[in-house]
Amino acid sequence: MSSIKEELKEIHYYNTLSKDEKKLRLFLKMNYYNDKVINVVTKHLKSCKDYKKGEDLFKFYKKKYPDKFKKYMLQINYYRNNSYCSQS
Helix, strand or coil, X not given: CHHHHHHHHHHHHHHHCCHHHHHHHHHHHHCCCCHHHHHHHHHHHHHCCCCCCCXXXXXXXXXXXXXXXXXXXXXXXHHHHHCCHHHC
């Protein structure tokens, strides 16, 4: 029963996030980040000096870490092109 409550709490938290933060979380989740690490990454990005409040967090991540972003996009695209579902 407690696991259901925790899941509902996580769903409610996710629904309160902005669209760009949801996009960043999904991007990191697709690259095998767990929720705790994703929370640390988003907090770190928001605490950076050059981050302006209200700025698109996904674009900021892309600008701040271009090499990681490119690597992760290549991994996603490789999976998308080579997965069983994409070949049907």
